[in-house]
Structures are given as structure tokens and as C-alpha cells.
Amino acid sequence: MSVPSEEDDARVIPISAAPSFTEPEPDSLASFLAFLRRRVTGDYEVDEFGYDAELTDKVFLELVRPLYTRWFRVETVELKNVPEEGGALVVANHSGTLPVDALMLQVAIHDEAHRPLRLLGADLVYQLPLLSHLSRKTGHTLACREDADRLLRKGELVGVFPEGFKGVGKPFSERYKLQRFGRGGFVASAIRAGVPILPTAIVGAEEIYPKIGDLKFLARMFGLPYLPVTPFFPLLGPLGLVPLPSKWMIQFGEPIRTDEYEPTAADDPMLVFNITDHVREVIQQMLHELRLRRGHAFPPFL
Amino acid sequence: MTHTVLVTGVSRHIGARVASVLAADPDISRVIGVDTVPPLSLTRDGGISLGRIEFVRVDLRSPDIAQVIAAADIDTVVHMSLVSAPSGSGGRAAMKEHNVIGTMQLLGACQRSATVRRVVVRSTTAVYGSSPRDPAVFTEDLEPHDGPSHGYAKDAVEIEGYVRGFARRRPDVTVSLLRFANFMGPGVDSPLTRYFTQPVLPTVLGFDPRLQFVHEDDAVEVLRRMATEDHPGTFNVAGAGVLLLSQCARRAGRPSLPLLSPAFKMLGNAARRIGLVEYSPEQLRLMSHGRAVDTGRLEAELGWKPKFTTGAAFDDFLRSRGLHPFGGVPS
Numbered sequence: 001m002s003v004p005s006e007e008d009d010a011r012v013i014p015i016s017a018a019p020s021f022t023e024p025e026p027d028s029l030a031s032f033l034a035f036l037r038r039r040v041t042g043d044y045e046v047d048e049f050g051y052d053a054e055l056t057d058k059v060f061l062e063l064v065r066p067l068y069t070r071w072f073r074v075e076t077v078e079l080k081n082v083p084e085e086g087g088a089l090v091v092a093n094h095s096g097t098l099p100v101d102a103l104m105l106q107v108a109i110h111d112e113a114h115r116p117l118r119l120l121g122a123d124l125v126y127q128l129p130l131l132s133h134l135s136r137k138t139g140h141t142l143a144c145r146e147d148a149d150r151l152l153r154k155g156e157l158v159g160v161f162p163e164g165f166k167g168v169g170k171p172f173s174e175r176y177k178l179q180r181f182g183r184g185g186f187v188a189s190a191i192r193a194g195v196p197i198l199p200t201a202i203v204g205a206e207e208i209y210p211k212i213g214d215l216k217f218l219a220r221m222f223g224l225p226y227l228p229v230t231p232f233f234p235l236l237g238p239l240g241l242v243p244l245p246s247k248w249m250i251q252f253g254e255p256i257r258t259d260e261y262e263p264t265a266a267d268d269p270m271l272v273f274n275i276t277d278h279v280r281e282v283i284q285q286m287l288h289e290l291r292l293r294r295g296h297a298f299p300p301f302l
Numbered sequence: 303m304t305h306t307v308l309v310t311g312v313s314r315h316i317g318a319r320v321a322s323v324l325a326a327d328p329d330i331s332r333v334i335g336v337d338t339v340p341p342l343s344l345t346r347d348g349g350i351s352l353g354r355i356e357f358v359r360v361d362l363r364s365p366d367i368a369q370v371i372a373a374a375d376i377d378t379v380v381h382m383s384l385v386s387a388p389s390g391s392g393g394r395a396a397m398k399e400h401n402v403i404g405t406m407q408l409l410g411a412c413q414r415s416a417t418v419r420r421v422v423v424r425s426t427t428a429v430y431g432s433s434p435r436d437p438a439v440f441t442e443d444l445e446p447h448d449g450p451s452h453g454y455a456k457d458a459v460e461i462e463g464y465v466r467g468f469a470r471r472r473p474d475v476t477v478s479l480l481r482f483a484n485f486m487g488p489g490v491d492s493p494l495t496r497y498f499t500q501p502v503l504p505t506v507l508g509f510d511p512r513l514q515f516v517h518e519d520d521a522v523e524v525l526r527r528m529a530t531e532d533h534p535g536t537f538n539v540a541g542a543g544v545l546l547l548s549q550c551a552r553r554a555g556r557p558s559l560p561l562l563s564p565a566f567k568m569l570g571n572a573a574r575r576i577g578l579v580e581y582s583p584e585q586l587r588l589m590s591h592g593r594a595v596d597t598g599r600l601e602a603e604l605g606w607k608p609k610f611t612t613g614a615a616f617d618d619f620l621r622s623r624g625l626h627p628f629g630g631v632p633s
Binding site: 040042043044045046047048049052123128129130132133136137142144145147150 | 438439444511546549551591
């Protein structure tokens with residue numbers, strides 16, 4: 001993934017100097033030049049988490065969008081359940097060997113609900129060069145209690161995948177079976193902030209890299225949670241990294257309210273576990289129904 | 303009520319400014335400044351006029367400070383003498399002694415004194431370290447995952463330990479502990495300001511840390527309020543917002559040179575050896591993972607916000623050094 005205008009010391013060359021240049025609409029050109037000027041002179045804002053909204057909207061999402069519209073043909077269902085404003089916690093299933101589902105969820109919520117999605121990621125992400133700052137620039141942060149609470153208090157739409165690596169790295173044979181939901185830290189955060197939990201089902205990500213094996217020894221050597229074998233990787237080398245074009249659907253469930261509990265209820269493990277189980281069951285149910293509704297993963301062939 | 307204030311580290315820029323602001327306060331009868339070296343204004347032109355500040359040359363590491371406190375009936379102590387980088391004289395060992403032993407001596411003297419009512423200690427947000435496993439924004443109560451293990455930040459952690467011990471032993475004394483983000487402004491000369499005036503900025507490849515600055519004017523104002531009013535507790539002090547290192551480089555119009563982290567470390571060590579820059583291992587971590595702090599507690603306590611955001615503080619610094627972005631003047 002490359003981020004244009006990031007490391008380049010780009011110089012603004014007068015557009016009239018380019019001989020073969022045909023003039024586009026003046027206002028889009030002017031706004032493009034203004035964008036370029038802001039980027040080159042560092043005259044833009046990032047929030048305290050490192051989220052660069054302009055870079056995300058104008059560059060990053062533009063690059064990912066073709067994958068969303070053309071490759072996976074993502075369809076959203078029950079979009080009305082995404083609140084238009086105020087804090088909420090989007091809780092989704094995680095799958096696909098590589099976290100492409102996180103990118104698609106971000107595009108879905110940005111393009112169709114018109115809100116930025118702030119995901120909570122594993123600490124591994126923030127130790128890796130490139131990935132760590134790319135993740136911060138596109139609005140995401142470390143999955144920890146303090147960051148989750150802070151984002152929710154600010155009224156942001158926060159996304160979390162409680163299955164973590166267990167979900168994204170599960171074998172193809174276990175597709176659409178939700179894994180364990182951790183310790184329910186996300187429920188406690190929602191209760192503390194009094195924001196609704198939005199159960200979300202993502203169908204389609206399971207088929208993009210069908211994981212049929214795991215090179216455990218090599219994974220351990222590189223400090224990775226797993227190193228997948230798919231029908232095409234590592235067999236076809238880099239070509240095997242192309243995700244299979246499965247048909248995707250994302251459904252947002254009825255919000256589960258938490259504002260009827262006192263914030264101190266977040267310290268009641270029984271309540272937290274009960275809500276965690278409830279959210280998990282709701283998502284599992286949505287997954288079954290949505291999978292039936294989608295039909296074949298690779299229409300019209302399969 | 304009239305006050306007698308002792309300011310340590312008065313020969314440094316911020317220390318001198320705090321001392322002169324306090325000296326201008328009609329409620330304060332005497333301001334005594336101490337440091338190991340005489341202030342700039344006494345040695346050559348260009349320093350801040352110390353006016354009616356009485357200067358005493360004391361090595362904080364010696365027990366002499368106790369005599370100064372006893373002799374002058376000091377009631378407020380502003381401890382600014384925290385050295386952030388090993389200087390030419392003595393290097394790291396001397397720096398550690400100055401920071402840690404100096405603070406111990408000072409606090410020991412305060413503990414014995416019957417007149418001291420208020421102690422304000424300058425610390426740094428570096429006590430939080432920088433780690434990929436810590437929250438993005440630190441509040442005062444957070445215990446960092448990987449606390450600093452080297453240099454200046456480690457000194458600050460130890461100093462804070464002694465300050466807390468002192469606060470427990472003398473509950474009648476108001477103790478304010480201020481964790482400042484990096485100072486930024488026209489008069490500031492720190493490893494970081496020297497870094498940004500280099501022709502090329504070495505960065506760590508694949509990382510773009512969040513940085514936070516506090517403008518010198520705001521730092522002086524916070525210290526003035528803490529020295530003249532009772533605000534017990536630990537407070538983060540930083541300008542609002544953050545700047546990414548890449549953003550700083552663009553605003554300064556300086557090309558950056560991304561290096562793999564081992565190469566960055568090697569270059570840093572080499573530059574330190576030939577005396578070009580002060581480099582320490584925690585700088586590599588700051589340059590990789592960055593750090594931001596929450597200033598809500600300070601703002602609620604003082605009912606006041608720093609005038610300069612992080613970005614405005616940095617722009618003010620750039621203006622004073624004549625630095626501007628590629629192909630233009632900052633708007």
C-alpha cells in the first residue's frame with residue numbers, strides 16, 4: 001500500500017507549464033491544488049490519536065473503494081441502525097485471514113452512513129513499521145480500555161472485533177462460526193460510556209483467503225499469530241495474495257442499549273458476561289440469516 | 303501576605319522567565335534564584351533581565367541549599383532544575399547526579415524547613431515513555447506499560463518518586479508536580495529544537511510519531527499560577543492537539559531522511575560521539591511511537607487553557623528561526 005504525497009517533497013509546478021495538459025473544471029483543479037498545497041506545507045489537522053481525516057478521505061479510501069464496489073460488490077443491509085450522531089460501538093465478526101473486513105467496514109460506514117469509523121486494533125499492528133502509522137492516520141487505535149473510553153466519550157463511532165486473531169485466523173472449515181469473545185472488555189466500555197452496541201455481521205470475508213493450513217513454525221519464527229496456507233498461497237507466490245472475489249454483505253443489527261445501566265455496572269462481571277453472550281448470539285444469528293440471503297459466495301459460478 | 307520564592311534552574315531560559323515574572327508580582331517580596339552557573343544576563347547581553355531577583359550560585363548536589371532556604375525564610379520553592387541532556391561537562395553521570403541527587407537535597411531541605419508552604423516541581427511527559435502497547439493519550443493516573451529505562455526520562459521518574467514521598471511526609475505542604483510536554487518557542491534551545499533546525503531530519507522508517515509541544519509563554523504562565531496559588535497534584539501541561547513528525551518536517555520545510563531503526567540508532571550514537579546532537583535510546587522510541595497527553599485535569603484546575611496549541615507553538619518557533627514550508631510562508 002502506498003500513500004502518495006507522504007514522503008515526497010513534492011513541488012507545485014504551474015499547471016500551464018505542462019504542454020499536453022487539458023484543463024479540467026477550474027474549481028476541482030483549484031481544490032486539488034489547495035489540497036496539494038496543504039499536504040506539502042503540513043497545514044492540516046490530525047486528532048490526538050493521529051487520525052488524518054483529509055488523507056483518509058481523499059487518498060486512502062479512494063484507493064480502497066474499488067475493492068469495495070467492484071471486487072467484493074459489498075451490499076449493506078439495515079443501514080438505518082447506524083446512529084447518525086453520537087457514540088456507538090460497532091461489534092462485528094472477524095474473518096478472512098487478512099483483516100480486509102476491517103477496511104470494508106470502514107468504507108461501508110464512511111460512504112453509506114457518512115461517519116468515520118474508529119477501529120480498535122491489536123497491539124501487533126502498532127509494533128510494525130508502516131502499518132502502525134497507517135493505522136493511526138486512517139483513524140484507528142490500540143484496543144485498550146483508555147482509548148475505547150476516550151473515543152466513545154467524544155461521541156465517535158468505534159468498531160471492534162472481539163474475536164481478534166482467533167476469528168481472523170480461523171481455518172476455512174470453521175467459517176461463519178463465531179469464536180470466543182474475549183473478556184467482554186468492549187461491553188464494559190459501552191456501559192461506562194452509556195452508548196449502544198451495534199451488532200454487525202459481515203458475510204463474504206470468509207471466502208477471500210480460504211485458510212487450509214498454518215505454517216506454525218515459520219509463524220513463531222516471525223512472531224506472527226499464524227502464517228496461512230491457502231489454495232493459492234504460497235503456491236502462486238505474490239499472485240496468491242490476490243483475494244478471491246467473493247460476494248459480500250454487511251448487516252447492521254438493532255442497537256443494544258446500555259444506557260439503562262449505571263456506569264459502575266461495568267465492574268459487574270456477571271452483567272458484562274451476559275451482555276457479551278447476548279451480543280455474540282445476535283451476531284451468530286445474523287450471520288446464518290445473511291449467509292442464506294447472500295447465496296453462493298462466487299455468483300454466477302458457484 | 304508577602305512571599306519569598308526560591309527558583310532553581312534560574313540560569314536556563316524558562317527558569318529565568320518564571321523568576322522574572324514572579325519578581326514582577328507585587329505579592330512576592332523576594333525572589334531568590336539559584337543555579338550551578340550564573341544566569342545569561344549576568345554573563346553577557348541577550349539574557350532576560352533578572353531585575354530584582356537575587357542570584358545565589360549553589361550546586362544543588364551539596365547541602366548548601368538547606369542554608370539558603372533556612373536563611374531566607376523561603377515559603378515557595380519552584381524546582382525547575384531538570385537537565386534534559388548530558389552536557390559537555392561530566393556527561394550522563396553528572397547529569398543524573400544533578401537531577402536526582404539535586405532534587406533529593408532540595409526536598410530534604412524543604413522537609414526540614416518550617417517556612418516552606420508550597421513546592422512546585424517541573425517534570426516531563428517523558429515519564430510515560432513511548433510504547434506501541436500503551437494508550438494513545440496519557441492521563442496523569444496511567445501506569446505506562448514500558449516505563450522509561452534510560453536517561454532523562456528515568457531521572458524524571460525517580461524525581462517524581464521522591465516528590466511523592468515528600469508530599470506524604472509533609473502533608474501540610476502543597477506539592478504541585480507538572481509534567482511538561484516538550485517546550486517550544488522563540489527562546490527555547492533544546493535537543494528537539496536543535497533537531498528541527500538541522501538541514502535534513504533523520505526519521506525512523508515506517509513510523510510517524512505524534513508529538514506535542516507547550517509554548518514557553520504558556521509554560522511560564524502555568525508555573526506562575528502554580529507558584530502563587532494552591533494547586534496540589536500532578537498535572538500534564540501541553541498545547542492542545544498533536545503534530546505528526548512528518549507534518550513538523552513539512553512545516554519546517556526540511557526534507558526528512560527515513561532510516562531503518564538500527565541505522566537511526568547508529569547515526570544517533572555517532573552524532574552524539576562527535577558532539578553534534580544529544581541522542582539517547584528513548585529518543586528512538588519517541589521517534590517511533592510518539593506520545594500525547596491529556597490536559598483536562600490542568601484546565602479544570604486552573605480554569606484556563608494554554609494560549610498556544612501544539613501547532614501554534616511550533617509555528618511560532620519556526621517563525622523565530624526563519625523556517626518556512628516548501629514554496630511559501632505559513633498562513
